[in-house]
Amino acid sequence: MQVRHDVLFHALHADGLLMLANCWDAGSARIVAATGAxxxxxxxxxxxxxxxxxxxxxxxxxLLMASVKGIVRASSLPLTVDAEDGYSDDPAQAAALAGELIDAGVVGINIEDGNGTPELLADKIRAIRAVADARGVNLFINARADVYLRGIDASERVQETIRRAALYEAAGASGLFVPAMVAEDDIATVIKATRLPLNVMVRDGVPPLARLVQLGVRRLSAGSAISEAMFGCVDALSRQFLDSGKVNEAGLPRMGYGALNSLMAQ
Structure with missing residues (x-):
């Protein structure tokens, strides 16, 4: 019997380190899936x-939904979607978006406190959990605490992250995402203080993979890093072409026409 995607996605956070090479459309999703993700x-x-x-x-x-539906069409892997702040300050509207994503085949979302209050995000999480439960889906709600991104005093970041983790867990969150947290001591302290699986993001200073596993981190995200590199290549090669009439990708990896066309035809 095939395991439901929502069940599988939760299980991927139970042991070891789930690595997510973030994609953005159906084509990039096919490439990521083909790497063994x-x-x-x-x-x-x-x-x-x-x-x-x-x-x-x-x-x-x-346009968000068009991208999501394209990814679902292109790959049968479990999909989690970065829903930012739910695209609304209204918990009901954020929950309605989550419902659309679930209906499209999504089994996880990221939702952030960002410029809002932690209490507002907790309200959104409660509303989203209710919508997911009504659909019979155990949606993985990854609560993003932007403590390290919003200028909070360094001496207060760990305790504030722990406070928010408790608030979000009580509201129905499935995981905790703390972008820009890279110090081992901070990571270890947060992991000990919450039952939520911790997600960190690729950034200068993040511990190596083996150390993340030792610390108990359950998820590592590439964030926008892969797309930044890809768009950087587009910029550099376009400038080169306009300057010289040539496209010399020396030093850059390349997927040939045949390989790409074959992959997209699957």
Whole structure:
């Protein structure tokens, strides 16, 4: 009997380190899936940039849903979607978006406190959990605490992260995401203080994989790093072409036409 994707996605956080090479559309999802990934995740920045919008809840929801549906069509792997702040300060609207994502086949979301209060995010999580429960889906709600991104005093970051973790867990969160937290002592302290599986993001200073496993981190996200590199290649090669009439990708990896076309035809 095939395991439900929501059950599988939760299980992937129970042991070891789940690594998510964030994608942004159906094509990038197919490439990531072909590398042997166990699940797929979107990056809100990468999805927004792929449509010509800035990151930060500026992407129209219909374009977000178009990207999500394309990814679901292209891959059978469990998918979690970065829903930013739910695209609304209204918990009911954030929950309605989560319902649309569930209906499209999504089994996990990231939702952040960002510029809002932790109490507002807790309200959103409660509303989203109710919508997911009504659909009979154990949605993995990854609560993103932006403590390290919002200028909170360094001496207060760990305790504030722990406070928010407790608040979000009580509201129905499944996991805790703390981008920009890289110090081993901070990571270890937070892991000991919460039952939520901890998600960290690739960033300068993040401990190596083996150490993350030792510390008990359960999820590592690439975030926007892969898309930043990809768009950097587009920029460099486009400038080169306009300057010289050539595309010399020396030093850059390349997937040939045949390989790409074959992959996309699956």
């Amino acid at each position: 166990k699940a797929l995740a979107t990056s809100s920045a990468a999805v927004a940039w792929s449509h010509g919008f800035a990151d930060g809840s500026t992407l129209p929801r219909d």
